[in-house]
Amino acid sequence: MTVEKTFIMIKPDGIQREIAGEIISRFERKGLKLLGMKMMKLTREKAEKHYAEHVGKGFYDELISFITSGPVIASVWEGVNAVQIVRKVVGATSPDKAEPGTIRGDFVLCTSFNVVHASDSTETAKREITLFFDESEIYNYSLKIKDFLS
Numbered sequence: 618m619t620v621e622k623t624f625i626m627i628k629p630d631g632i633q634r635e636i637a638g639e640i641i642s643r644f645e646r647k648g649l650k651l652l653g654m655k656m657m658k659l660t661r662e663k664a665e666k667h668y669a670e671h672v673g674k675g676f677y678d679e680l681i682s683f684i685t686s687g688p689v690i691a692s693v694w695e696g697v698n699a700v701q702i703v704r705k706v707v708g709a710t711s712p713d714k715a716e717p718g719t720i721r722g723d724f725v726l727c728t729s730f731n732v733v734h735a736s737d738s739t740e741t742a743k744r745e746i747t748l749f750f751d752e753s754e755i756y757n758y759s760l761k762i763k764d765f766l767s
């Protein structure tokens with residue numbers, strides 16, 4: 618059992634469509650623990666750092682202008698195998714492969730507007746968390762209510 622941290626960002630279309638609460642609740646319901654969260658508008662510089670691996674791809678310019686077009690909600694979550702578990706909850710990047718019951722399977726028609734981003738590996742998660750959060754913005758706490766209930 619490896620407890621991991623991962624990075625999740627609700628994209629501008631997730632905010633515009635007013636499904637941020639729905640998206641967040643899916644991760645909570647899965648049992649993941651929220652360690653940090655903030656709303657922000659990405660600068661071009663931050664967006665380019667975040668999506669550096671996609672430089673030169675056909676969709677890159679559209680991706681950068683979309684992700685900087687309005688506020689996003691950046692967040693850090695923790696759980697056993699959190700990186701891969703979150704990717705499953707999110708669903709495949711391609712809408713025709715995203716299964717119903719996943720966030721993208723339920724809400725996304727177009728790859729360019731896919732409402733949420735999640736880290737694809739533990740290395741990426743570390744890089745993305747560091748890009749978006751200071752250490753003081755990540756909270757290390759126990760879910761005491763679970764102790765009361767057991």
Ligand code: CMP
Nearest residue numbers: 671676680710728729730731733734735
């Ligand atoms: P995300 O999980 O944020 O990671 C990279 C993003 O690039 C992806 O979600 C999509 O928003 C976008 N993307 C990936 N592939 C394509 C594509 N073929 N066409 C348009 N956008 C894409």
